[in-house]
Amino acid sequence: MGRELWLASPRGYCAGVERATQVVALALQRYGRPVYVRKQIVHNKHVVARLASQGAVFVDELDEVPPGATVVFSAHGVSPAVREDAAARRLNIIDATCPLVTKVHREAVRLTCPVVLIGHAGHEEVEGTMGEAPDRMYLVETPDDVDALPLPLDQPVAWLSQTTLSVDETRATVAALRARFPSLIDPPSDDICYATQNRQQAVRDLASQCEIVIVVGSANSSNSMRLVEVARTSSAATHRVDSADDLEDAWFDDVERVGVTSGASVPEDLVGGVIGWLTARSWPEAQELRTTEETLHFALPPALR
Numbered sequence: 001m002g003r004e005l006w007l008a009s010p011r012g013y014c015a016g017v018e019r020a021t022q023v024v025a026l027a028l029q030r031y032g033r034p035v036y037v038r039k040q041i042v043h044n045k046h047v048v049a050r051l052a053s054q055g056a057v058f059v060d061e062l063d064e065v066p067p068g069a070t071v072v073f074s075a076h077g078v079s080p081a082v083r084e085d086a087a088a089r090r091l092n093i094i095d096a097t098c099p100l101v102t103k104v105h106r107e108a109v110r111l112t113c114p115v116v117l118i119g120h121a122g123h124e125e126v127e128g129t130m131g132e133a134p135d136r137m138y139l140v141e142t143p144d145d146v147d148a149l150p151l152p153l154d155q156p157v158a159w160l161s162q163t164t165l166s167v168d169e170t171r172a173t174v175a176a177l178r179a180r181f182p183s184l185i186d187p188p189s190d191d192i193c194y195a196t197q198n199r200q201q202a203v204r205d206l207a208s209q210c211e212i213v214i215v216v217g218s219a220n221s222s223n224s225m226r227l228v229e230v231a232r233t234s235s236a237a238t239h240r241v242d243s244a245d246d247l248e249d250a251w252f253d254d255v256e257r258v259g260v261t262s263g264a265s266v267p268e269d270l271v272g273g274v275i276g277w278l279t280a281r282s283w284p285e286a287q288e289l290r291t292t293e294e295t296l297h298f299a300l301p302p303a304l305r
Helices: 015-031 045-053 080-088 099-110 124-130 143-148 167-180 194-208 222-232 268-279
Strands: 004-009 035-038 056-059 070-073 092-095 115-118 137-140 158-161 212-216 237-241 257-262 287-290
Touching (some): 004 194, 099 158, 115 167, 124 137, 194 257, 194 287
Parallel strands (some): 035 056, 070 092, 115 158, 212 237, 212 257
């Protein structure tokens, strides 16, 4: 049959990441250097390095930002406490929070009962969401965490989730919650974002017909790591790389069908680098395996319109 090289579609930038990176670039044009960014604007080290080279200064906390300076909040969102701190320091705030993350924050505020948030401890998105209702939000990462929740069984309990989780694992955790809290309250709409779900379905289809899958994405990217997990549920060997520099020739020994995809914070040129590395080693032109079309775009923050 000969060698085959397949590209998952959709892959790469989602609407929230596209908006966030554009926010930093436009803020630099409008306000000049430096523009400060709290945390990584998106979880991709190449994107962060490129923006830093243009004058963005990435900080962990706001006490590293001079009073009155311009600061961008990352796509992952922040807690109300961070917003209050920024206001107290008289910072010029530009909010690049993904609108789908903002939706989860609003759901957390709207609910008056205890809320179980399904997510990964320490992730910026989780910290921001938990900060919306810290006195009544409880974090679980897996179904095994559910039994330890200190919540009465005879009172209403709701659940929300981080937007970049594995669809299948989240479903299993919700099932465990519902088994313990039969009157569990669901969010009004799915919290796992459209792009996360689409990329997971695309890599599932890709892995079903390939012997090896390459996922381009950084190790701290939740959605990229979920793509690795989903691909590994098939028989395909799966490797995560930040760029073509991480590829190893031995991975492709005695392999005829290779699939490539990328996380939602990965620019397309990094995928192109992987494809170029493969074609330089006599792999054929890549064919797209398209599962759905994405047309969603988010408006820029008011400060930059």
